Amino acid sequence: MAAVEREVGMNGLEKVVLRDGASACSAEVYLYGAHVTSWKNDKGEELLFLSNKALFDPPKPIRGGIPICFPQFSNLGSLPSHGFARNRIWALDTDPQLLPSPTSTAPFVDFIFKPSHDDFKTFPHSFEYRLRVQLGPGAILTLTSRIRNTNSDGKPFTFTFAYHTYFSVSDISEVRVEGLETLDYLDNLQERSRFTEQGDAITFEGELDRIYLEAPRKIAILDHEKNRTFVVIKDGLPDAVVWNPWDKKAKAMSxxxxEEYKHMVCVEAAAIEDPVTLKPSEEWTGRLQLSLVPNTHVGGSLDIPNAL
Incomplete structure (x- = not known):
C-alpha cells in the first residue's frame, strides 16, 4: 500500500515521506520550504542531488533537492535572491481544494503557505500558495503549485518563479541536455545578454548559468555513464534555467x-522573462513532472508516459 508518513528529519525539522507500496520508490518533503530533498526510484537510487554540506538551519536555504523560488527568481527584483518561500515553514493543507484523481492510489501531500507580517514588509501582498507533491507509478514525481491573489485592496501583484531542481548525475562532463536547441537564452555570466543556442545539445565544459526562453514542454537530461535519462515536463512555466557552478564557484559556496559540481546539474522549470501578474481572486498554476527512463527509450519527440 502507498504510505504518507510524518517524520522528524535533519536538525529536528519535520518532513513528510511518500512511499509507493508496490515498489521501493519514495520521496521526502520538508515543511521547511515545502522542499523536496529526496526522490528515489524502484531500485532505491537517489535521483536528486543534495549537498553533503547542505544546511537544515532556518532561515538558511537547503542546498539541493527542489527549492521553490517565489515570489522572485534570482535577484531579478527588490526581494532576497530566489524570494522567501524556500526560507519559511509551510503548513500541511487540510483543505487543499484540489481533488485527487478518482482512479489514482498514488501517495501525495498538500502544503499551504500564507505570508507573515514580516513578509508583507518586502512583498506587500496577500496570497495563498498551495503545493501538492505526488509520487506516481514508475516513480513519476509531480509538483503542482497554485498561487492565488487574496488582496482585499483590489491590487494585482507580479512574481517570477522557478522549481530549482538539482538532478544527481554520474559525471557532469558526460551529461547532455536536449530540447533547448535553437532557443534564445539570457546568459547570467554575461550580464544577462541575449544569445541563441547553437549546439544540438547543451554540454558542460565550465560554469554555465542560462535562462532559456519559451522553452518546450519537455526537456531531457541524458546521463551517458548511468545510461538513463531524466525527462522534465512542465506546464504554465515557459522558461527553463540550466546551471552548473563548476569548480571556482563551488569552492566559494560554504x-x-x-568537487560536488561534478555530480549535479540544475534544470529548472521557470517563469522569468514575462513575470506572472495576478489580479485579486485570480489563480496561477505551474506544474512540474519528473520521470526517469533508460537512454534507449528516448527519441526525438520524448514520447514517454505522461500523467499530466
Missing part, C-alpha cells in the same frame, strides 16, 4: 562541496 554549503557546497568543492
Amino acid at each position: 554549503d557546497f562541496g568543492d
Whole structure:
C-alpha cells in the first residue's frame, strides 16, 4: 500500500515521506520550504542531488533537492535572491481544494503557505500558495503549485518563479541536455545578454548559468555513464534555467562541496522573462513532472508516459 508518513528529519525539522507500496520508490518533503530533498526510484537510487554540506538551519536555504523560488527568481527584483518561500515553514493543507484523481492510489501531500507580517514588509501582498507533491507509478514525481491573489485592496501583484531542481548525475562532463536547441537564452555570466543556442545539445565544459526562453514542454537530461535519462515536463512555466557552478564557484559556496559540481546539474522549470501578474481572486498554476527512463527509450519527440 502507498504510505504518507510524518517524520522528524535533519536538525529536528519535520518532513513528510511518500512511499509507493508496490515498489521501493519514495520521496521526502520538508515543511521547511515545502522542499523536496529526496526522490528515489524502484531500485532505491537517489535521483536528486543534495549537498553533503547542505544546511537544515532556518532561515538558511537547503542546498539541493527542489527549492521553490517565489515570489522572485534570482535577484531579478527588490526581494532576497530566489524570494522567501524556500526560507519559511509551510503548513500541511487540510483543505487543499484540489481533488485527487478518482482512479489514482498514488501517495501525495498538500502544503499551504500564507505570508507573515514580516513578509508583507518586502512583498506587500496577500496570497495563498498551495503545493501538492505526488509520487506516481514508475516513480513519476509531480509538483503542482497554485498561487492565488487574496488582496482585499483590489491590487494585482507580479512574481517570477522557478522549481530549482538539482538532478544527481554520474559525471557532469558526460551529461547532455536536449530540447533547448535553437532557443534564445539570457546568459547570467554575461550580464544577462541575449544569445541563441547553437549546439544540438547543451554540454558542460565550465560554469554555465542560462535562462532559456519559451522553452518546450519537455526537456531531457541524458546521463551517458548511468545510461538513463531524466525527462522534465512542465506546464504554465515557459522558461527553463540550466546551471552548473563548476569548480571556482563551488569552492566559494560554504554549503557546497568543492568537487560536488561534478555530480549535479540544475534544470529548472521557470517563469522569468514575462513575470506572472495576478489580479485579486485570480489563480496561477505551474506544474512540474519528473520521470526517469533508460537512454534507449528516448527519441526525438520524448514520447514517454505522461500523467499530466
